[in-house]
Amino acid sequence: MTTTEIELYFKHIKDLILDYSPKLVVALVILFGGLWFTSFVTKTAKKLMLKQNVEITLTNFLGNIIFWTLRVMLFITVISKLGVETSSFVAILGAAGLAVGLSLQGSLSNFAGGILIILFKPFKVGDSIEVQGEHGKVEEIMIFSTKIITATNQVVYIPNGLLSNGKIKNYTQLGTRRVDLDIMTNYTSDISGLKAKLEKIASSHPLLLSNSKAEVYINHFTDTNIHFTVRVWTENVHHMQVKSDILEQTKDLVQL
Structure with missing residues (x-):
């Protein structure tokens, strides 16, 4: 490689740095500002829901949705500022989401069941219920399953898809x-x-x-x-x- 070629190479690198430096700085500012903003919005939303006496399970679930929705939007915004074509990226992301959705139909059914349980509240944490042949106290309602502690101190995890589509006997709800x-x-x-x-x-x-x-x-x-x-x-x-x-x-x- 000749001296002229080396000089041209370094000049090209210099031009790239000068061209992309402003974009990189703006992207970094948006990134760190966006990370703080998403955390702030999520915490504020959770505090407001708790003040309105929204059930803790629903509060955490909605908080997670807000958090990850804002993070995805932040990621797309940052890469767009770096000059990445976002339309193609969104199309690829959608196709990947469809493929994952088809391969995880059972998990999506449990996810939907968790949403139905949280929204319609056939039971809540602390209730004594009988479902799928198991009788115990609800310890935790998660997105994909519900954790029950039986009278013999056994832990049972029941998929939310089965809970939302099956018969539930709640011994606590009426008091x-x-x-x-x-x-x-x-x-x-x-x-x-x-x-x-x-x-x-x-x-x-x-x-x-x-x-x-x-x-x-x-x-x-x-x-x-x-x-x-x-x-x-x-x-x-x-x-x-x-x-x-x-x-x-x-x-x-x-x-x-």
Whole structure:
């Protein structure tokens, strides 16, 4: 390579630096300013939603959407300032998104299910639910799955697609719950006396709802026993205690 060629080469590099330096500086300013702006907007949006008592799960989800939408827009803006043709880039990004979407249909179904759960709130964090054969307390609602802690302290992750399309039994949502008890006795028992005693025991429990009363009636007969049903209402948190107490107090009344 001759001296003239070397000089031309360095001159070309110098011209490129002089030509792209302003674009690079502007792009860097936009980049760092945009990074601060996206974080600021996301934090502000989350604070506003929390002040409006928006559920934390929905707040985090919407915050993530705002954050990544702004980041993608920032990235496109920065590369456009560097002289990159953004129309072709957006077309490639769209094609890649379509390919990824087709290959991840199950994940997208779970993602859509997560959105439906967050928006329509069939349950929330802390609720006791029964779904897909599992019964436990909702620990966390994520974008693709929901984390449940069972009564035996097992962690169960259920895909949101199944949750949004299946039957969900929420034991917590209404705040109160009915306790149903099956009491058996034989045909030699004093039916009227037993019924009166069951009503007295069930009605006297201190954890019953003040505006409800105990119901006692004969449910059905078998070849050897008469089955009574006892129904009382209490708060969700007292359900098992009320059930256990009434069963304990009635064990000496029945004759089998």
